[in-house]
Amino acid sequence: MSEKGDRSATVTDEVLQSFETHRRELCAYAYRMLGSSFEAEDAVQETFTRAWKSYDGFEGRSSLRSWLYKITTNVCLDMLDGPQRRARPMDLSGPSTPDSQLPAPEPDYVWVEPIPNGLAFGADPAEAASAKDTLRLAFVAAVQHLPASQRAILIMREVLRFSASETADMLEVSPASVNSALQRARATMSKVQEKSTVSDAFSETDEQQRKLVDDFVKAFESYDMTALTDLLKADVALSMPPFPLWVSGPENVAAFMLGTGQACRNSRLIPLAGANGQPAFGHYKPSDEEPGLWTPWSITVLELDGSTISGLNFFLDTEKLFPLFGLPMEYREN
Structure with a gap:
């Protein structure tokens, strides 16, 4: 390779590396906008592609970070060009009785x-x-109620702490328009979040929280419903996307687990590094065909409120989610 070619490759590597230093925060931003981890990854990849193609025109009039956020915003707005918004089961209907038939998955x-x-x-x-706090499932679901441009403005101003002028520049609108849209977004969020599940930020250094999570694992794996319900908040919500069904209250959770959900008996919960800032597990259920083999059942995400569990979220799309979380498609105990 010529010296000119070496310099070109070096410049390319340096530019791409400068993009990479912002990947996680851009992915978090796109996730808040889109409500999907897979779409967020796609959005960031498209952002880097567009940024690389137009890098020669980037004149440093803003920071590289702001420029990448501007591109990511445009990518997300393109992807949100439609009426569909993502939701949680509790956003779509009231709670079901624990003996309800499972509806068709969505x-x-x-x-x-x-x-x-x-x-x-x-x-x-x-x-x-x-x-x-702003990656909690309840927050991300609440943000989906906003029109796409208001969603971007709320996140930029209140989560990322960009100024009104910076936000206006990224969206190519006036600062007055940004402030007006922010006020409307705040009003909508205050109404929506009144109905949202409260959850505390989880910290591995919090001994009370760690004990609560450990006690949940013990109760769930032993299928001790008495011990499990003692850990649950009075208005705890259990949901299982892609089924549009959810149940509320410790007694209803226990009844559901002993009825429709009894296939979870003798499950194994493999701790993950966390999801949405909350404790999370790869949930394997016993195989019907081979003793000693457990097969994927869900990515299970807990929501905590003080000394209780306020949310039990079982995401059942294991073919997509287990690879995303780096989990094998089977589990065997040594």
Whole structure:
């Protein structure tokens, strides 16, 4: 390779590496916008493609970070060109009785999906702590109620802390338009979030939270419904996307687990590095065909409220989600 070619390759590597340093925060932003971890990854990849193609025209009039956010916003707005919004089962209907028949599953584009912590958080603990609250499932679902441009403005201003002028530049509107849209977005969010499940940020250093999670694993794997219900908040919600069914309350959760959900008996929960800033597990159920073999059942994400569990989220699309979380498609105990 010629010296000119060597320099060109070096410049290419340096530019691409400068993009990569922003991958996680851009993925978190796109996830908040889109409600899908897979679409968020696609959006970031498309952002980098567009950024590379137009890099010669980037004159440094803004920071590289702001420029990439501007491109990511445009990518997300293109992807949100339609009326469909992602939701959680509790956003679509009231709770079901625990003996309800399972309804037909809905397509994956209906649901807010979980995102692995590793896709959304950097190595900086302070940065991760500040991001967790706005990656909660309830927050992401609430944001989906906003029109796409308001969604972008709310996230840029209140989550990412861009100024009104920076946000206006990225969206190519006036600062007055940004402030007006932000007020409308806040009003909508205040109404929607009144109905949202409350969850605390999870910290591995919080001994009470760690004990709560450990006690849940013990109760669930032993299928001890008495011990399990003692850990649950009075208005706990259990959901299982892609089924548009959910149940509320410890007694109803126990009845559901002993009825429709009894296939979960003797399950194994494999701890993950977390999802949406919350404790998460790869959930395997016993195989019907081979003793000693467990097969994928769900990515299970807990929501915590003080000393109780306020949400049990079982995401059943294991063919997509287990590879995303780096999990094998079978589990065997040694």
